[in-house]
Amino acid sequence: MSDDNDDNDSDVRPWGSKKDDEPQEKRSFWRELAIIIGIVLLISWVGQTFLFRQYVVPSESMESTLIGCAGCSNDRIVIDKLVYRFGDPKPGDVVVFKAPSESWDSGGAPRSSEGLRGKFLDVLSWFGYAPPNEYSLVKRVIATGGQTVECRAAENVGIKVDGKALREPYVNRELQSRVPDAGPCLGPDFGPITVPAGNYWVMGDNRTYSADSRFHTEDEFHGTVPKSDIRGKVRFVIWPISRIGGVGSENPQQ
Structure with a gap:
């Protein structure tokens, strides 16, 4: 007759022992972390x-x-990418867009996608942890497809869309006055230019320091931006703290 104390001795463990549980808990931790x-x-x-x-x-x-x-x-701004999936940009919207032609970006992407570092940054950009590998610009929509935009200093009325002068409260006149001889157009004369259907004429609010649609009229889009190149509508400033707030749209044609 065998001694019961000798049976299955190897299976007897003190209560609370984690000898067999520790590897399983570690695997569980790393699995949960990965998920x-x-x-x-x-x-x-x-x-x-x-x-x-x-x-x-x-x-x-x-x-x-x-x-x-x-x-x-x-x-630092946040754009709404959903809004233009269900509608079109409107006059006064502040938008971020990809450079539509070499006239805007001087050719090429802002960084190389070659090599391990370039590919790593491209992957990070998918998740928003690196900027997209394209020249991005931010401007305000002034005119939309089918509208005609122009400005002639001799008329002394500023920018006109479809023959009507715009009301532009977002343009800081004091800021523009620092540039002598800017004139009523706050830059060179241009137009009349009819915006192609599905495209947009965009300009910076700081007119005397903005290389916007006015300076690209010789490209294939006559200075306008196709909707397909618009990445979204600017909604908020999220940094710095003193500047946190919404970015509104003010229709200059009203």
């Missing part, structure tokens, strides 16, 4: 692709509405 990271990345990708995206204002061309300059705290 959480995957969910976060999926939500980020969906949001950045279809709903919203963050950009940094690159220049002073939209001051005083948006601030961007060398040595200052450039505004």
